[in-house]
Amino acid sequence: MLKEIGSIFSFLTIIPTSSAKLEIVAKYMYLFPIVGIAIGLLVGSIGFGLSFFLDPLIVSLLVVASLALITGIHHTDGLADFADGLMAKGSKEKKLGAMKDLATGSAGIVAIVLYLVGLIVTISLASGYQLFLAILLSEIVAKFSMVLMASIGNSASVGSNSPFVELMKNRKKLLVTVAITLIPLVILGGTTGLILFAVGTTLTIFLVGISTRSFGGITGDVLGSTNELSRLACLLVFVSI
Secondary structure: HHHHHHHHHHOOOOOOOOOOOHHHHHHHHHHHHHHHHHHHHHHHHHHHHHOOOOOOOHHHHHHHHHHHHOOOOHHHHHHHHHHHHHOOOOOOOHHHHHHHHOOOOOHHHHHHEEEEEEEEEHOOOOOOOOOHHHHHHHHHHOOOOOOOOHHOOOOOOOOOHHHHHHHHHOHHHHHHHHHHHHHHHHHHHOOOHHHHHHHHHHHHHHHHHHHHHHHOEOHHHHHHHHHHHHHHHHHHHHHHO
């Protein structure tokens, strides 16, 4: 199991491993929230420590930079492609083509800028333990959202997302994911944790609907976008409560 968890860490972060095969990662996708816990603990601790010495905006910038460094910006790139696909005019095939285009369009650029600005501003509104908690809980929900999407969505086309969607059509795996997600959310966040879980779940269902209507299903870019958008949505809700 440690080998499989290592593969998941390698897939979702910049941690290298020789066993990061797509089939293994897809098979154990239901363990994604464990990686969310690890990332949240690390980045949250960085934010917690820095918040006692630096200006909130500087801390926020460093936290976002840490997230980008640890995750390798894999899913952020998916957010840009997702935005390009949604804004493309024409048939589902043309929209899928826009997502696969290696060149980032204007919609993608705007989406990334708004996303990063949103992260920096939102994170700057919390400090100390609350900042740590916000980062940790939002990261757990972000990873859960990808698993939920793969469980309830269908592939728009054959690609890297296909094994994830196929292998997550398993109710027992989804229940394990829910348990891994809810335990820390409830223990650490209480009612707030449950609210964030509801936010991530609702947003994921919404994105599945949009993707199905626009592309005929979900893709790897849509999965990555869900991770980014769920993180931001949870952070926004956390600092607003």
